[in-house]
Amino acid sequence: MEKHVLSKSTFIKGIQCQKALYLNKYHKELKEEVSTAQQAIFSQGTKVGELATQLFPGGVDCTPESFYDFQKAVIRTQEEITKGTKIIYEAAFQFNGVLAALDILVQDENGWKAYEVKSSTGVTETYQLDATIQYYAITNSGIDLKDISIVYINNEYEKNGPIDVKQLFAIESVKDKVLELLPGIPNKVAALKKVLVQNEIPDIDIGPHCNDPYTCDFARHCWKKIPKYSVFNIANLRDPKKFDLYNKGVVNFADVPEDFPLNENQWMQVKSELNNETFIDKNNINEFVNGLKYPLYFMDFETFATAVPLFDKSRPYQQLVFQYSLHILSSTNEELVHKEFLAENNGQDPRIAFIEKLIDDCGDKGDILVYNIGFERGKLADLAAAFPKYSFGINKIIVRLKDLMVPFQQRWYYTPAMQGSYSIKKVLPALVPELSYNDLNIKEGGTASNTFAAMLMGEFEGDINQTRNDLLAYCKLDTLAMVEILNKLKTL
Numbered sequence: 001m002e003k004h005v006l007s008k009s010t011f012i013k014g015i016q017c018q019k020a021l022y023l024n025k026y027h028k029e030l031k032e033e034v035s036t037a038q039q040a041i042f043s044q045g046t047k048v049g050e051l052a053t054q055l056f057p058g059g060v061d062c063t064p065e066s067f068y069d070f071q072k073a074v075i076r077t078q079e080e081i082t083k084g085t086k087i088i089y090e091a092a093f094q095f096n097g098v099l100a101a102l103d104i105l106v107q108d109e110n111g112w113k114a115y116e117v118k119s120s121t122g123v124t125e126t127y128q129l130d131a132t133i134q135y136y137a138i139t140n141s142g143i144d145l146k147d148i149s150i151v152y153i154n155n156e157y158e159k160n161g162p163i164d165v166k167q168l169f170a171i172e173s174v175k176d177k178v179l180e181l182l183p184g185i186p187n188k189v190a191a192l193k194k195v196l197v198q199n200e201i202p203d204i205d206i207g208p209h210c211n212d213p214y215t216c217d218f219a220r221h222c223w224k225k226i227p228k229y230s231v232f233n234i235a236n237l238r239d240p241k242k243f244d245l246y247n248k249g250v251v252n253f254a255d256v257p258e259d260f261p262l263n264e265n266q267w268m269q270v271k272s273e274l275n276n277e278t279f280i281d282k283n284n285i286n287e288f289v290n291g292l293k294y295p296l297y298f299m300d301f302e303t304f305a306t307a308v309p310l311f312d313k314s315r316p317y318q319q320l321v322f323q324y325s326l327h328i329l330s331s332t333n334e335e336l337v338h339k340e341f342l343a344e345n346n347g348q349d350p351r352i353a354f355i356e357k358l359i360d361d362c363g364d365k366g367d368i369l370v371y372n373i374g375f376e377r378g379k380l381a382d383l384a385a386a387f388p389k390y391s392f393g394i395n396k397i398i399v400r401l402k403d404l405m406v407p408f409q410q411r412w413y414y415t416p417a418m419q420g421s422y423s424i425k426k427v428l429p430a431l432v433p434e435l436s437y438n439d440l441n442i443k444e445g446g447t448a449s450n451t452f453a454a455m456l457m458g459e460f461e462g463d464i465n466q467t468r469n470d471l472l473a474y475c476k477l478d479t480l481a482m483v484e485i486l487n488k489l490k491t492l
């Protein structure tokens with residue numbers, strides 16, 4: 001059997017960028033390593049795929065033993081079809097050098113139907129194209145497909161009892177769109193095959209395609225000519241404008257034309273960088289600081305989310321709280337008190353223990369400062385809705401929340417080191433450089449989430465005690481950072 005040259009994923013990669021396709025084939029060494037965050041996404045995808053087979057139970061799995069053994073899977077699939085097997089998982093087909101491994105192939109009284117499983121929560125144009133290349137390989141291999149559908153996660157499903165796969169998944173036929181896209185496939189396949197026999201790397205420059213539909217694995221290689229801080233870091237500037245500047249040869253702030261359409265905040269970022277200038281609106285900052293009511297609480301939550309809900313009263317991808325840190329300042333002169341919570345990694349729902357300790361730790365008066373109020377308020381509202389028994393206590397916390405991000409979001413304080421951002425990870429080093437996340441083993445929220453989720457599901461391979469301490473240290477620094485940021489604002 002002729003070896004395939006394009007798989008479904010390399011086809012999609014090639015459609016995004018021919019250079020990426022070529023580099024993927026001949027210069028794998030330039031590819032970025034898969035991050036732990038991506039690894040976590042892949043592993044969720046695998047779990048979702050396995051669960052989706054329960055929609056059509058009792059099938060035969062044609063997954064090849066080795067990733068590189070897809071030819072065997074193609075032969076095995078044909079054998080199963082010939083045998084009369086009605087449900088096949090990972091059914092593999094090859095036509096014209098294109099290999100397609102379909103998640104679920106089903107034959108019912110109306111004929112063959114194809115199902116491609118996605119762990120996201122809707123159907124995108126890329127999924128439609130992805131289904132089209134599957135349809136192309138399958139139908140040209142002699143299967144008369146009556147329908148092709150995307151199976152995706154229904155994020156309105158709420159778990160109550162064992163997972164109900166019929167509710168967890170939504171199924172949407174994409175056949176009409178596939179038939180519309182199908183006539184374009186042979187030309188696309190021919191063009192991509194041509195790229196793969198070239199002797200040179202395709203001459204394609206960076207562009208909006210580097211992140212659309214996926215962040216390219218070769219970005220570090222192609223973007224290394226762009227300085228670390230450039231016009232691509234102008235806050236809230238959309239891709240067309242960024243590439244408009246780039247295509248005019250403008251990469252550095254110093255070269256941005258005076259008449260370029262940036263908004264006030266964007267100009268503030270550019271000018272502040274060029275003139276090394278700090279902007280401070282003392283009146284608004286004073287009003288904010290003097291309006292705070294003591295005892296003052298500094299609070300931060302950590303959350304995790306899974307595609308398939310683990311606990312009753314939770315939905316797919318819902319962010320569930322598992323940790324908080326709370327620094328408390330009774331009055332301006334008192335010593336800082338620290339309280340914290342980190343759920344046990346025993347597979348149990350952490351939310352009730354979280355709520356009970358939080359209500360206790362928060363007392364009943366004084367402002368509670370958070371950084372980005374929408375997040376903590378949203379999580380508290382979710383908790384009140386899921387556990388109405390605690391809603392009175394939770395709502396008393398919600399009404400006391402105040403947002404320490406406001407002075408930075410409103411640009412009452414802006415300094416070049418903030419690099420256009422008001423995230424605490426940029427504001428802290430700009431205002432309190434002596435306090436840093438750099439020495440911590442866990443340095444950002446994504447790692448904290450993935451680490452805790454892995455521990456909760458019994459998939460963590462590492463020193464659990466040490467890692468729990470790392471999680472506590474990370475969250476504690478988030479609230480200590482808020483204390484120090486407020487101290488800095490007070491000095492103004």
Ligand code: SF4
Pocket residue numbers: 016017018019020023204205206207209210211216217218219220222223
């Ligand atoms: S980084 Fe951009 S230009 Fe480079 S290969 Fe990827 S998509 Fe193409």
